[in-house]
Amino acid sequence: MAIWYDEVFEDKIRYGLKLKRTLFVGQSPFQKVAVVETEALGKALLIDDLWMAAEGEEKVYHEMIVHPALTTAPSIARVLVIGGGDGGTVREVLSYPEVEAVDMVEIDGMVVDACKAHLPEIGTAWDDPRLNLVIGDGIAWVKDASHGLYDVILVDGSDPVGPAVGLFNRDFYEACAARLKPEGVLVTQAESPKLFFDVHVDLVQVLRQVFGHADPFYQTMMIYAGGLWGWVYASRQPRRFEIIPERLAHAEARCAIYNGDIHRGSFAVPTYIRRALAAKERP
Numbered sequence: 001m002a003i004w005y006d007e008v009f010e011d012k013i014r015y016g017l018k019l020k021r022t023l024f025v026g027q028s029p030f031q032k033v034a035v036v037e038t039e040a041l042g043k044a045l046l047i048d049d050l051w052m053a054a055e056g057e058e059k060v061y062h063e064m065i066v067h068p069a070l071t072t073a074p075s076i077a078r079v080l081v082i083g084g085g086d087g088g089t090v091r092e093v094l095s096y097p098e099v100e101a102v103d104m105v106e107i108d109g110m111v112v113d114a115c116k117a118h119l120p121e122i123g124t125a126w127d128d129p130r131l132n133l134v135i136g137d138g139i140a141w142v143k144d145a146s147h148g149l150y151d152v153i154l155v156d157g158s159d160p161v162g163p164a165v166g167l168f169n170r171d172f173y174e175a176c177a178a179r180l181k182p183e184g185v186l187v188t189q190a191e192s193p194k195l196f197f198d199v200h201v202d203l204v205q206v207l208r209q210v211f212g213h214a215d216p217f218y219q220t221m222m223i224y225a226g227g228l229w230g231w232v233y234a235s236r237q238p239r240r241f242e243i244i245p246e247r248l249a250h251a252e253a254r255c256a257i258y259n260g261d262i263h264r265g266s267f268a269v270p271t272y273i274r275r276a277l278a279a280k281e282r283p
């Protein structure tokens with residue numbers, strides 16, 4: 001009999017994949033962690049029974065969380081990644097020779113261990129000497145870091161339940177803004193505007209208030225609830241389209257999804273979201 005795994009959204013919608021086998025299941029102090037092999041998308045990571053990354057689709061997510069920031073930030077020497085325990089985000093960051101040091105702070109060592117053991121195809125940069133992997137609380141790390149330390153901060157958390165709740169609030173982003181250089185760029189994953197509309201719109205609004213400039217961008221993700229996935233690009237100066245040609249050429253040569261047209265097009269905002277953001281900006 002076929003075994004399927006379904007991520008269930010509010011007892012109303014299911015996002016399912018047929019499984020070949022289960023490779024790992026564990027309960028960490030923070031959450032349930034599982035790695036399964038699916039028929040359609042290869043091996044996949046689940047956290048608290050929610051799809052996080054699958055071999056056959058992870059490039060969409062990891063290329064989009066990394067390259068819009070790294071092709072536009074004036075400097076990319078020092079990068080902070082919060083979360084990202086499967087290693088896909090640091091893999092993309094470390095592909096740039098100009099990156100000198102990456103601090104990656106992941107709260108759950110079980111996620112990293114399970115992904116190193118069962119998903120080495122995603123995390124291919126664990127041994128890069130520029131990577132400082134810290135198993136710890138990313139929120140505390142940001143608060144303790146020196147001001148103006150980072151060129152780029154990428155927030156690759158899971159959904160706003162459990163340990164990732166704090167990655168969706170204003171205090172956290174104020175602390176991030178202070179730890180970025182004045183010309184630095186922050187990108188955070190921002191859930192689906194289809195199913196997490198208020199979370200998504202509120203996050204854009206908070207980042208606009210904290211940084212001065214913040215814009216959502218989108219791609220489709222077949223295994224994430226809602227299908228249309230959002231990230232937010234935040235900076236003190238409007239620089240999301242200030243693409244540096246040499247960096248774009250580097251990204252285009254390695255990426256499966258990201259390119260200059262995708263970069264520009266992904267910032268097109270559907271009208272219903274534009275209206276919600278405009279309404280929030282009215283005094």
Ligand code: SPD
Binds near residue numbers: 088189
């Ligand atoms: N509902 C899925 C949210 C996923 C956010 N992070 C994914 C981690 C991939 N590195």
